[in-house]
Amino acid sequence: MAQAAKLCRPGVIAAYPITPQTHIVENLSQFIADGELDAKSVNVESEHSAASCVLGSQAAGVRSFTCSSSQGLILMSEVLFCIAGMRLPVMLVCANRALSAPINIWNDQQDSIAVRDAGWIQLYAENNQEAVDLIIASHKIAEDPKVMLPAMVCVDGFILTHGMEVVDIPEQKDVDEFLPPYNPPYKLDPKNPMSFGLLGTPDVYLETRYAIQKTLGDVLKMIPTVGKEYQDKFGRDSLRLIEEYKTDDAETILIAMGSVCGTIKDVVDSQRKQGKKVGLLKIVSYRPFPKQAIKKALDSAKNIGVIDKDISLGSDGALYSEVKSVISSDKKISGFIAGLGGRDIKAKTVEEIINLSEKEENSCRFIDLNKNILWEEFKTI
Amino acid sequence: MKKEHFQENCYVSGHTACAGCGQSMAVRIVMNTAGKDTIASNATGCLEVFSSKAPESAFGVPWIHSLFENSAAVASGVETALVHQGKKEGINVIAQAGDGGTADIGLQALSGMLERGHDVLFVCYDNEAYMNTGIQRSGSTPFSASTTTSPSGKHSTGNPRPKKPMVEICAAHHIPYSATSSIANPKDIEIKVKKALKIKGPKYLQIHVPCPLGWRSDPSQSIDVAKKAVETGLYPIVEYEYGKLTKSRKISSPKPVSEYLKLQGRFRHLLKDAKALAEVQQVADKNIEYYGLK
Known part of the structure; x- marks a missing residue:
């Protein structure tokens, strides 16, 4: 991932150490120290300042990169809204990790889901190859003068960040051809003074939100186009709204984001061998949310099971709620909360989710609960 | 604001600051x-x-605001971007905040x-409280000032704590320059800004700026109020270079603090309370000794 970030030639990098993100910024620092990357690295004193620093550097006209996880992303959250509101195409890699308390360094997706409303493009990688591709490809969309919105590439902490996989790292020459130097339509420049971050009264604020919403709608159309361009150049279709895996005739379709999709594909393959019509719908672009593509992909499905590695406590999983809002009411849809705080989602877990999806509807079923450690009054549930 | 107004000025009138706003002048x-x-x-x-x-916008220079607490971090990013582009020489980067920020x-x-x-x-424009939100106490609010969150009353003589010594906190980073100034002496601000901008590296300048609304003072008297703060020893005008106090503005015959306090509603409760008044006088006396103002 550091290699992918480096290929995009960021001029300013600011990040604060947090597990499991840290080695991305460590590697970038080493590239700079070794003269392999012409960039300035700012060792900020917090994630809040990391995000603020890249906000400033991007506004001054330089491509800027940051990365974080969990508490760090949440500490940044105030600035994340601001970066999008100021229409600055900052790039952020989020190594997805659970949120405190209790403190937990392992993977789930609660952190990025918690900032889903900030106005950022949010893409989820299934494996390290996709992480590399999405980092490079999303720059092109974010920096398009018609877009000018920040992008967050979400990679499951440890599972991907500390996983060893053989990946194809594109050639610098090819990336340079795909991604031209950052040339923003506006920047901080004494030759042409502009004010950034003005007070937006009730007379103008609503329109700023409408504009972001409208742009994210356009991004929905751009992702397949730029994805195709990326595929033509690098041979992989990693940048796409969704991936439909054996969904054409599937009666039961699971929906998920990130690395768990790899496990689900294995289960789908083995169940297909037994003649079960199951499939996977992988969401790559969570923001913007591809409602139409999802609806179309679920055409044949009778049973839908949505796996959330997050929960809107007091309600349901975030992905479940959003999928439910776009599908027709004749389909059975269930929501499953799994893998929180790094609990393994094994093939057996996925099989259980498939079985449950075919039974009665559930909106928010916790999978793999260890009832032995629950408080007494919850054990009956 | 029309473009021609900016030809000579980098900050122009037409903004909505209150009458007598010290910050806007500074x-x-x-x-x-x-x-x-x-x-x-x-x-x-x-x-x-x-x-x-x-x-x-009243600003004739490129200007960026994002949040309350991150002016210094945003400026760090802007400066780093300029260095990366090879454009830093000849461009000043100034981070601004109030005393709370x-x-x-x-x-x-x-x-x-x-x-x-x-x-x-x-640059810290020090008006000694959160004025924008309605005069709440900050770490820079002076001892015994009455604010909406440190009100004077039967059991209170206002803010119970002294001002946070920001100029020394910054100087303790052993930066090239850390100084105070006051709208009492506009020329002093100009000299210090010029001096600071000639130095490469981080600089801190804190300017005392009366807020007639928050201090409950006469808007036409802002400069005079600020002068009294300096002349009583309650607002020491000092310069630190690389962590050492190198200059302090002398006040040969310090005025009693009551001359400063009586001009402001935020200190009115002290004028009839000899003990409380004496405690504020002690703050000024200590300043005079500590910063070598005599």
């Missing part, structure tokens, strides 16, 4: 001294609100900016 001096080749970052606060209501919520980002050695001048 900003004009800072910006015009720094000149056109300046990029300013700004914390949330009065200045940001009254100078930059969309679609207007400096001494309280912005302190961490400021300390980080100073420690990392960014070539940025941080």
Whole structure:
């Protein structure tokens, strides 16, 4: 991932150490120290300042990169809204990790889901190859003068960040051809003074939100186009709204984001061998949310099971709620909360989710609960 | 604001600051001294609100505001971007904040900016409370001042704590320059901004700026009120270079603090309370001794 970030030639990098993100910024620092990357690295004193620093550097006209996880992303959250509101195409890699308390360094997706409303493009990688591709490809969309919105590439902490996989790292020459130097339509420049971050009264604020919403709608159309361009150049279709895996005739379709999709594909393959019509719908672009593509992909499905590695406590999983809002009411849809705080989602877990999806509807079923450690009054549930 | 207004000025009238606003006067001096080749970052606060209501701006230089606590971090990013582009020579980067955005919520980002050695001048406009939100106590509120969150009353003589010594906190980072100034002496602000901008590295300048609304003082007397703060020893005008006190403005015959306090409603409760008044006098006496003002 550091290699992918480096290929995009960021001029300013600011990040604060947090597990499991840290080695991305460590590697970038080493590239700079070794003269392999012409960039300035700012060792900020917090994630809040990391995000603020890249906000400033991007506004001054330089491509800027940051990365974080969990508490760090949440500490940044105030600035994340601001970066999008100021229409600055900052790039952020989020190594997805659970949120405190209790403190937990392992993977789930609660952190990025918690900032889903900030106005950022949010893409989820299934494996390290996709992480590399999405980092490079999303720059092109974010920096398009018609877009000018920040992008967050979400990679499951440890599972991907500390996983060893053989990946194809594109050639610098090819990336340079795909991604031209950052040339923003506006920047901080004494030759042409502009004010950034003005007070937006009730007379103008609503329109700023409408504009972001409208742009994210356009991004929905751009992702397949730029994805195709990326595929033509690098041979992989990693940048796409969704991936439909054996969904054409599937009666039961699971929906998920990130690395768990790899496990689900294995289960789908083995169940297909037994003649079960199951499939996977992988969401790559969570923001913007591809409602139409999802609806179309679920055409044949009778049973839908949505796996959330997050929960809107007091309600349901975030992905479940959003999928439910776009599908027709004749389909059975269930929501499953799994893998929180790094609990393994094994093939057996996925099989259980498939079985449950075919039974009665559930909106928010916790999978793999260890009832032995629950408080007494919850054990009956 | 029309373009021609900006031809000579980097900060122009037409904004919505209150009458007698010390901060607005100080900003004009800072910006015009720094000149056109300046990029300013700004914390949330009065200045940001009254100078930059969309679609207007009183600033004739590139200006950026994002949040309350991150003016120093945003300026760090701007400066780093300029260095990366090879454009830093000849462009000043100034980070601005009020006293809350400096001494309280912005302190961490400021300390980080100073420690990392960014070539940025941080200017704190010190009006000694959260004025934008309605005169709440900050870490920079002086001892015994009555604010809406440190009100005087039967059991209170106002703010129970002394001002946070920001100029020394910054100087303790052993930065090239850390100084105070006051709208009492506009020329002093100009000299210090010029001096600071000639130095490469992190600089801190804190300017005492009366807020007639929050201090409950006569808007036509802002400069005089600020003068009395200096003349009584309650607002020491000092300069630190690389951590050492190198200059302090002498006051040969300090005035009694009551001459400063009586001009402001925020200190009115002290005037009939000899003990409380004596305690404020002690603050001034200590300043005079500690900073060598005599």
